[in-house]
Amino acid sequence: MARYDRAITVFSPDGHLFQVEYALEAVRKGNAAVGVRGTDIVVLGVEKKSTAKLQDSRSVRKIVNLDDHIALACAGLKADARVLINRARIECQSHRLTVEDPVTVEYITRYIAGLQQKYTQSGGVRPFGLSTLIVGFDPYSGVPSLYQTDPSGTFSAWKANATGRNSNSIREFLEKNYKETSGQETIKLAIRALLEVVESGGKNIEVAVMTKEHGLRQLDEAEIDAIAAEIEAEKQAAEAAKKAPPKET
Amino acid sequence: MECVFGLVGNGFAIVAADTSAVHSILVHKSNEDKIMVLDSHKLIAASGESGDRVQFTEYIQKNVALYQFRNGIPLTTAAAANFTRGELATALRKNPYFVNILLAGYDKETGPSLYYIDYIATLHKVDKGAFGYGSYFSLSMMDRHYHSGMTVEEAIDLVDKCIMEIRSRLVVAPPNFVIKIVDKDGAREYAWRESVKDAAVASA
Numbered sequence: 490m491a492r493y494d495r496a497i498t499v500f501s502p503d504g505h506l507f508q509v510e511y512a513l514e515a516v517r518k519g520n521a522a523v524g525v526r527g528t529d530i531v532v533l534g535v536e537k538k539s540t541a542k543l544q545d546s547r548s549v550r551k552i553v554n555l556d557d558h559i560a561l562a563c564a565g566l567k568a569d570a571r572v573l574i575n576r577a578r579i580e581c582q583s584h585r586l587t588v589e590d591p592v593t594v595e596y597i598t599r600y601i602a603g604l605q606q607k608y609t610q611s612g613g614v615r616p617f618g619l620s621t622l623i624v625g626f627d628p629y630s631g632v633p634s635l636y637q638t639d640p641s642g643t644f645s646a647w648k649a650n651a652t653g654r655n656s657n658s659i660r661e662f663l664e665k666n667y668k669e670t671s672g673q674e675t676i677k678l679a680i681r682a683l684l685e686v687v688e689s690g691g692k693n694i695e696v697a698v699m700t701k702e703h704g705l706r707q708l709d710e711a712e713i714d715a716i717a718a719e720i721e722a723e724k725q726a727a728e729a730a731k732k733a734p735p736k737e738t
Numbered sequence: 739m740e741c742v743f744g745l746v747g748n749g750f751a752i753v754a755a756d757t758s759a760v761h762s763i764l765v766h767k768s769n770e771d772k773i774m775v776l777d778s779h780k781l782i783a784a785s786g787e788s789g790d791r792v793q794f795t796e797y798i799q800k801n802v803a804l805y806q807f808r809n810g811i812p813l814t815t816a817a818a819a820n821f822t823r824g825e826l827a828t829a830l831r832k833n834p835y836f837v838n839i840l841l842a843g844y845d846k847e848t849g850p851s852l853y854y855i856d857y858i859a860t861l862h863k864v865d866k867g868a869f870g871y872g873s874y875f876s877l878s879m880m881d882r883h884y885h886s887g888m889t890v891e892e893a894i895d896l897v898d899k900c901i902m903e904i905r906s907r908l909v910v911a912p913p914n915f916v917i918k919i920v921d922k923d924g925a926r927e928y929a930w931r932e933s934v935k936d937a938a939v940a941s942a
Contacts, residue, residue, distance in 0.1 A: 578807045582800040
């Protein structure tokens, strides 16, 4: 096996591209990120590993916008993310310049995935070590979308998804609890999913919300804490209801 | 034949441009908007070769937007003006753009400003400026009546005086003008001055 992971262009005898799989490992070590699509809103949440005391946390933004109506969160190598995000931002403006239309979410996802794929089929380069969650609204129909890409260059649309650390448990939670929601309910669902694997508190998660009218809005710590408290209260109420149904003798 | 002029007032900057799109002796349309909203607080009034005008200003607009996404804050008016001038200068000795630009903007820290950028990449920060044959008349009018710290009403009055002058004294005077303003609340259209509306289809 060791002989087939040196150069990216080499398939292993059993059909694996080891560099791509190792890149997926890097993603699995990255911070948890979750995305949920509602009927009129899309929510992205990212785990924030505790910031160093001397670090200015405002300079570490994990959810970024690519254009007025498109945002991205990712898990994996942050330096690779910077390069990919920069290329995507240029493409968004370039598209507007050449066809006088903003990009659709699918177009820019396809572009990013295409870029990730290119680096799995060239000599002397390694794949990008990140998976992205891309959200946005179609510029004309106003339909919200959520897409995911990974280091192999595949992409697909999702109603809700997670990537990074413990993404399997988050996805299981979402599969059990997903329903069509809108507005505040969607935000709550995203935060609930993230809190499955992250310590509770506004300090440990970064949440951003995108609507058609107002674009991307980062939630501040106080807001996240308030919603987390609501969720906690609902959980307590559910437990209490389960434990103490009136005993009929 | 294309007339573009502008001035800086008290907490705002105003630019006016004619709205005729001309090809040799034919007027294609008389409601062509030549003042582009560069971003929330900047206006570019451009005159010159019509293909270059649109191509160049759209290119500047998209690059200004890209800067904002990359850096999280918008360019200042001065930075945008210098960027524009740099692009003109780079292309000058290879493939020059024939576009004259008045760039008006409002910055929170420094207030309103107006930049004169001509097609050979001259850059001047000015209180009032003008391009085209109309400049002979509008600059003279502004030299006579302009003073710093004008109110919007006074400035519009002066703009109207200039338009009057152009209409009455320029042999092939453009009939319609558009006026746009930029202040702390952003860049927006202020008014049109039309003396010729597109004729409705005459009944037989």
